[in-house]
Amino acid sequence: MSNKTRNIIKAIAVILVLVAVLMHLGFISIYFLSYYKFWLAVIAFGLMLLASK
Numbered sequence: 001m002s003n004k005t006r007n008i009i010k011a012i013a014v015i016l017v018l019v020a021v022l023m024h025l026g027f028i029s030i031y032f033l034s035y036y037k038f039w040l041a042v043i044a045f046g047l048m049l050l051a052s053k
Contacts, residue, residue: 013047
């Protein structure tokens with residue numbers, strides 16, 4: 001896996017966690033994702049494990 005691909009996967013993971021945290025704090029509201037905040041964080045963690053060397 002190239003460094004560019006790793007950086008893209010890491011960026012997606014960070015965006016997923018930011019969305020989950022901001023939804024939990026109430027700054028944003030995405031109705032169809034509101035029940036999946038925990039799973040967003042789990043998927044982001046998995047992506048970070050995948051992107052690690």
